[in-house]
Amino acid sequence: MLRWCGVVTHMVRTATRDVVIRGTEIAAGQRVVMLYSAANRDEEIFGDDAEDFMVSRHANPHLTFGFGAHICLGANLTRLQTRLLFEALSPVLPRLELAGDVTRVQSTMGPGVQNMPVRVA
Structure with a gap:
């Protein structure tokens, strides 16, 4: 669920060095807008049904909370709150x-x- 409907839609970063991502050149100093909803629906990562909301979908490498040094500090709290919410509402x-x-x-x-x-x- 977090992959399909994240809270933050995008984030802006500045490239610290020249890099090529999937054939696109990004120069050092260039600003890049990361669209989490697009990344979280990447068919190369999530398959042909990436657009489908499936409660039974297994854990996956979504970017809803970012990753690495910039991962959301509240990610674990949000996961816990979401689990508790659905446990309480399930009846x-x-x-x-x-x-x-x-x-x-x-x-x-x-x-x-x-x-x-x-x-x-």
Whole structure:
């Protein structure tokens, strides 16, 4: 799920040295925009069904939290919170239904939900 709908949509970095990535030359000092949603749907990494949301998909090398020296400090906390949320909701999850309009947060950094009314059917 984290691969499919990450919180941060993109990040900007500055190349510290000349590099070639998949045939594209990036010069030292050049700014690069990393689009996490695009990287997390790369068919070379995730297969022909990379666009599909599958709860049963096994652990995968998604970039939702970044990687290496720039990995999100809250990654482990977010994984724990997500697991606890679904454990708590699992008894009623099949009976939850949308009960009104979803209000989204407007942001240039990432999508979000401000309000999502639900009810147990």
